[in-house]
Amino acid sequence: KPAPSGTGTQCPECAIPVTSACKFVTAPPEGEKVHIVLGFDANYPPFTYVLPNGSAAGFDIDVMKWIANKYGWELELKPWDWSTIVTALENGDLDVIASGMSITPERASEKIWFSIPYYSYIHELVAKADDTRSADEILNSGAVIAVQKGSTAEEWADKLLAEGYNFQKLALNSYVEALQALLDGRAQALITDSAFLEPYLKQHPDVAAQVRVVTTLGAPETYGIATRPCDIWLRTKINDALHELMTSPEWNKLLEKWGLG
Amino acid sequence: MDPVWWEYIPYILQGAIWTFTLVGGGLALGFAIGVPVAMGQKYGPTWLKAVLDAYVWFFRGTPLVVLLFLFYWGVFPVLLGIKLDALTTSIIVLGLRSGAYQSQIFRGALNSVDEGQMLAARALGMTKWQAITNIILPQALRIAIPGWTNEYAIILKDSAICFTLGVIEILTRTRYVVISTGEALGPFLFAGILYIIFTYGGTKVFNIIYEKYHIPGLVGKGV
Amino acid sequence: MGRGSEMVGDEIVLRVENIHKRYKDQEVLKGVTFEVRRGETKVIAGPSGAGKSTLLRCINLLTKPDKGRVWLEGVELTDPETNINKMRQKIGFVFQEFNLFHHLTALENVMIGLTKVKKLPKDVARKKAEEALLTVHITEDLWHKYPAQLSGGQKQRVAIARALAMDPVIILYDEPTSALDPQLVGEVLRVMEELARKGVTGLVVTHEIGFALEVADEILFMYGGRILERGPPREVVFSPKHEVTRKFFENITKLYGGK
Amino acid sequence: MGRGSEMVGDEIVLRVENIHKRYKDQEVLKGVTFEVRRGETKVIAGPSGAGKSTLLRCINLLTKPDKGRVWLEGVELTDPETNINKMRQKIGFVFQEFNLFHHLTALENVMIGLTKVKKLPKDVARKKAEEALLTVHITEDLWHKYPAQLSGGQKQRVAIARALAMDPVIILYDEPTSALDPQLVGEVLRVMEELARKGVTGLVVTHEIGFALEVADEILFMYGGRILERGPPREVVFSPKHEVTRKFFENITKLYGGK
């Protein structure tokens, strides 16, 4: 695990723009209540989703609650559409995004900077349990392979296609639907990430019996908490807290609770 | 065993408050805009027609997501210097857009009122305005009712797109439930039926109005 | 001689000068000039398509003439400065196709001009409208019917009542008795006479030559967009100057020759 | 005596028996019975609102009578088994309000029944339609105008041509000359006579008593939803049995008394 740093993952050559949305550049005056708006995409269990009573839940939510609790911050939870979530952050509608957000160089730009990575996962090629073909056979069979629209899994699919593999990409709206397509027989395989798949299979043993992971793809990737680049104080505080949490026994309990162990 | 998503039914239903706030606000505002725009397009001076055509062109042609995006982060804060909350922005944008569509519904209706009606009204000494409000509009509004029920049905569902700005109504909630429970068909079917009830109920109301104001003996259902 | 003539003053109520109108390829009015004095009843006759309806519509500018001028009581209607809506209140108009307001009952059709244009209070307007309807024998049982529920003659009479109720200076009638039976024709004519006596001037497009002979002070015979011939009714009908006029009216003698 | 009578055979073309019709609160037809023989021209007269138009519409079932039966050439129209569309081809109908098809030109208005209902080839239909239009003096320059571009009289004549062109057994005319000038009235009447001579029967609602006197074999005088009086035209008009009939027709003498 990386040591805590002041800046987390950032864009090295980017200047830090200070806009009116920047609220946490430096420490707020003593005694002032810190109010943080947490934006998340409720479409991403077990990291962020909603409970039947409408309240937010998930691993990321628990992490942010722990951090807010530690500092005595007020935490406001705001579900937000994924496609405009960064714009909302930039414009001050949100202050942090903790929603299973992968750290990629494209994302860590002048718009958002990340905290230290707090979770790592790997992409996987999944097929039906009775499909005995190898990964290469599947990827070259012209078969339909389902992914989630806009996910890093789709990036993987695109990358493989660009490398000359022969399959059809079917990009659906969520992992759940992509998995559904595999189970329906509409797709012959699925590219997904372990962050989604493993907890899901733990929760749904019947599904787990029907599928098998054919192979993993590439190296592990990581999630980070996104903030405005200018909110240096906030990011530092989050990094400190994350570091503390990740080295405490509490961390494993949290992972355990959400099936991410 | 009951499907897990059943527990979420109250949560989905609570979205109806937002749905109807958006629909009510958007439709009413759209009506207030659409009727005068249609009249302007039909009876106004050329320059006004050009302006209104441009308005209709832009708001009818641009996807709602884009409009919401532009108004929430662009037009209001940057151009006008006001920061409106997501709900208000959504209602205004829905209203502006619906106004563009409604204006075309009314334009069609105005065209179906025969020329003699205008002539007779003007012959009585009515101004163009009086003729429109007293004679043409009451007849056109009746003709427009079926089109209006469409607009209602559409805006009812399009309100879902306001989620772009974080307004969480029925359809968005349904999606959350699908994802949170991993069950897709059930919640979607439930939402579908819910919308059918809303659409059908609303359409029923419009139909009652339509039949009530149906001019006796005038128009056909075939012979 | 026309009956109305004894009350005709010298005051010119309506002056129409050199009206032209063309629809694309076809010149429908080719310069029409005439005047109507107060209390006069003037009849316009002529074959189908001669431009009679078009002329009437040009007078109160429902159709914009391409050329020519119109005055009512000395005010030029064709002057763009003139408030045409104000002036139209003084010009009753009875359409050949009636053009009743579809969405209003018979009574409301007559009332709407009074309440919305003349701004009379509702009860006053209602009384006036009822009177006008009774004048043309539309009785109470028909007041609340919609146009589509009325017979042809009933519609025509409501249309006349609608014009009447406005207390106009002049009424332009476009075939006001076409859908009426002879009895009603007689009654409507009586109404028109009475109005003439009260100084309400009438300009009537009609094919009822009997009516023209009885009531009109002058006949204008239109042909091909022009006034071909004009003069006292008996003269124009029985000893016309032109061949076309003679041919036009000769059927009357034939038709009613039996009597 | 009516002119047409010499060609009237004994064959009954149309039989109408005990027709009743009510609109909500109002009984419009209270039992009407009569028959028309081949080649006959029968006139229906009566005050506005008497139910004349309603009666005509009941004959070809455009309005469903509440009670009563109708036969055309021995076939019962009111029988639900009868193919009414087939039968209606044999019944020409000229509407009081013309009801031309707004979206079709004059010529197309006349052609559509021939091409779509009678399934005639286009060129045959066109020739027939042109003939029919010329019969009613709608000349070539008007063939391609739309109804909204025609004058009142022109519309009415197109409506007549539309009925004519179908070669019907009987034509029902609802005030077919209301918008026509006397010259055209004369000509349309001549057309009707000719048709009668060819055996085309006519049932005419009209207020043109002159026409009735000239052409009709019989007048049916309707009053309040009933046939109050019927008989040879001169009898009904000049020596009617009922007071209402007398009053109805008395204006004619007054109106044309001058001649």
Added chain:
Amino acid sequence: MGFWEEFIPLVLHGAVNTLWVLVISIPASVALAIALGSARVYGNAPIKAIATAFVVTFRGFPLVVTLFLLFFGLADLGIYLTPYQTATLAFVLCGGSYMSEYVRGAIRSIDIGQSLAARALGMTKFQELIYIILPQAIRRALPGLSNEIIYQIKYSSLAFVVGYEEIFAVSKTFISRYFMPLQVFMVDAALYLAMTTAAAYGLRALEYKLRIPGLEMSIR
């Protein structure tokens, strides 16, 4: 690779896909709408009931739900529609239902004299509908239909939920990769505006071409 060089070819490919769906679905929707609208006014009781139920259902279902049911629901029954088939079919069902409402309203705004005259000529109810009523009704319904056609062009973006690679699907992928919604939306808006403008312009021209001389006051 820069944003533009990467995004533009992709989104243009998406636009072609969008057009492919619309080229089929729009005419088919109009045809369905005319059938449904006519059936609801002129049909006998059972036909009326069926047509009404059809319209209530597909006007009621959000398009997303219809797409979803056709894609996943039918798959459960062993019927696998491709994303293209699903999208086209869903648009026709939904668009046809909406459009039918305008057709119905327009039919009912034609004055009764027109049907009387048609029947008096001996036309059957069906002939009356085809030759007299619909030609007039469709003219009156055109402004409303153009609304729905334009809606349909924009709603084609929903095809992404069944994995159809149209404009919006491409954009969504792009946005979540680079988080540049403004630029992406601007390109999308321009594309949709171009399509809707073409449609609106064409429909206006049609409306103008079909106008009945002298009848309407002033169609522009």
